[in-house]
Amino acid sequence: WNEIIELFRAGMPLRKHRCRFKSYERCFKASEAVDCLHELLGSNQNFGPEVTRNQTVKLLKKFLKNHVIEDIKGRWGKEDFQDDGHLYRFPPSSPLKPYPKKPSGGKEVIKFPGWDEPKAGTSQEHIPVKSVTMNSEMWYKRHSIAIGEVPACKLVFRRELTQTNIEEIWKSMTLSRLQKVLGLDSLDEVLDTKLVNSKHIVQNAYNVTKQGIVILEDKSKELPHWILSAMKCLANWPSCSDLKQPTYSGFERDVFKTIMDYFGQIKEPLLTFHFFDVFVSVLGLLQKHSKAVEALQISCLLLPPENRKRLQLLVRMMAKISFNKDLPPLSESVRTRTLMVQAFSRCILCSKDEMDLDELLAAKLVSFLMDNYQEILSVPSALKSCIEEHVVHLQRVQIKYAGADTDATFPPPSFCHQISTDEFEYQRASGSQEPLAALLEEIVMNKEISVKDKKKQLKQFQKSYPEVYKVRFPTPETEAVLFPEKNKQKPPILMWALKKPFQPFHRTRSFRM
Numbered sequence: 001w002n003e004i005i006e007l008f009r010a011g012m013p014l015r016k017h018r019c020r021f022k023s024y025e026r027c028f029k030a031s032e033a034v035d036c037l038h039e040l041l042g043s044n045q046n047f048g049p050e051v052t053r054n055q056t057v058k059l060l061k062k063f064l065k066n067h068v069i070e071d072i073k074g075r076w077g078k079e080d081f082q083d084d085g086h087l088y089r090f091p092p093s094s095p096l097k098p099y100p101k102k103p104s105g106g107k108e109v110i111k112f113p114g115w116d117e118p119k120a121g122t123s124q125e126h127i128p129v130k131s132v133t134m135n136s137e138m139w140y141k142r143h144s145i146a147i148g149e150v151p152a153c154k155l156v157f158r159r160e161l162t163q164t165n166i167e168e169i170w171k172s173m174t175l176s177r178l179q180k181v182l183g184l185d186s187l188d189e190v191l192d193t194k195l196v197n198s199k200h201i202v203q204n205a206y207n208v209t210k211q212g213i214v215i216l217e218d219k220s221k222e223l224p225h226w227i228l229s230a231m232k233c234l235a236n237w238p239s240c241s242d243l244k245q246p247t248y249s250g251f252e253r254d255v256f257k258t259i260m261d262y263f264g265q266i267k268e269p270l271l272t273f274h275f276f277d278v279f280v281s282v283l284g285l286l287q288k289h290s291k292a293v294e295a296l297q298i299s300c301l302l303l304p305p306e307n308r309k310r311l312q313l314l315v316r317m318m319a320k321i322s323f324n325k326d327l328p329p330l331s332e333s334v335r336t337r338t339l340m341v342q343a344f345s346r347c348i349l350c351s352k353d354e355m356d357l358d359e360l361l362a363a364k365l366v367s368f369l370m371d372n373y374q375e376i377l378s379v380p381s382a383l384k385s386c387i388e389e390h391v392v393h394l395q396r397v398q399i400k401y402a403g404a405d406t407d408a409t410f411p412p413p414s415f416c417h418q419i420s421t422d423e424f425e426y427q428r429a430s431g432s433q434e435p436l437a438a439l440l441e442e443i444v445m446n447k448e449i450s451v452k453d454k455k456k457q458l459k460q461f462q463k464s465y466p467e468v469y470k471v472r473f474p475t476p477e478t479e480a481v482l483f484p485e486k487n488k489q490k491p492p493i494l495m496w497a498l499k500k501p502f503q504p505f506h507r508t509r510s511f512r513m
Helices: 002-011 030-043 053-065 136-147 161-180 200-205 224-234 253-266 276-285 290-302 304-323 336-348 356-371 381-395 419-447 451-466 464-471 477-478
Strands: 015-019 022-029 087-089 153-156 398-401
Touching: 002 030, 002 381, 022 030, 022 477, 030 053, 030 087, 087 304, 153 253, 153 336, 161 276, 161 290, 200 290, 200 304, 200 451, 224 253, 224 304, 253 419, 276 290, 276 356, 290 304, 290 356, 304 336, 356 419, 419 451, 419 464, 451 464
Parallel strands: none
Antiparallel strands: 015 022, 022 087, 153 398
């Protein structure tokens, strides 16, 4: 804001103009101001050539409202600037206003991780692995041949693991752990595992900053600088470190609307359409806090790196704003936390075929994300350690004893076994219906919504998931219990209603005198 004001004041040509037979020194036409500011914004690295002339006019309206400019009669305070021939000038006093200082006091503010990223990240070609400390029992087993207790053994030299091998190990063990946490017999009911990119998992696990934010290899997929600046401004309000923003009334709401508009126009949610069923399955675990956190940790690790980074920055900003009591209210009628959920739920989670129920599912998940974002959006350390130890084991020279098919010091890998079609359908139905049944029960027990809205939501649920609905309401009578009819007294039958209905007047012949 201050930077653009300074550039505009320095670059706007001022000259003599005539208006209604009177001359005015050091002023400019409205259209000239639009031309000049539009050119300045287009050449500024924080904005760029995509800025439109209409957006420039909107900014000049803000200038007029906040006394950056005034008309030739000294009037300002309204947003009635138009791209026309009206004359304007700069006020004699500086329009730059200092940023509000952080209020003094002993109150501790939650530290928000830095937004600046290092120029170079960890390369995927050199993934660190942990060395395994050999205890006495393991040493005894592996070297018992030396004391004659084992008749024979041989050294097994493993082939060197390539980067592709390591990525596939990460994918296999990550999906295996996710299936176990979700309590499913197979992930096929909620996810097409062929579409999971192993490179994304490894990059999300290792290419991160000290704060855990993903470092993107393709810089063209980064958030625009102006959006990052806007998010940083609200996240750190009022102690933004590298920006000095003005204090005009409603500034913070303008910044929030800018962020909301940007994320509102993205075509696919940050959790992607492909992983929608996975995150819906996690909703059934919300009562088991630790399992729900781990399931979301692993699920978010599967996201494309650019989606994971945007999710990290957005959710952390939402949480910071919700807990910041120094930030002025962003809405007159809605609490800040509720506003955050309403504004960004759809851009975080929704299905490809949008339904009314998506809003309920997304709101529930986003609320849990905001409350536990530090754990959920970090790399699961237990999973990472387990995979690294497994990679070390595969790379190490093994001692194979006579009569042993595998190394006894490491458990053999588990494989899938074929099941019948009927068993698969049963597993698919029982596994995916639990969170949906919980959602249906939540709608039924919700006393805060009106009867009309409840009927609408139940009808939508019945249309989308008829099998789950039928289990809860097997007969029309069980459904009718929810909405008991009120006893209405019938009005008494009036006597005139029993009489012969009124007959219309028929014209008769007139009698002539």
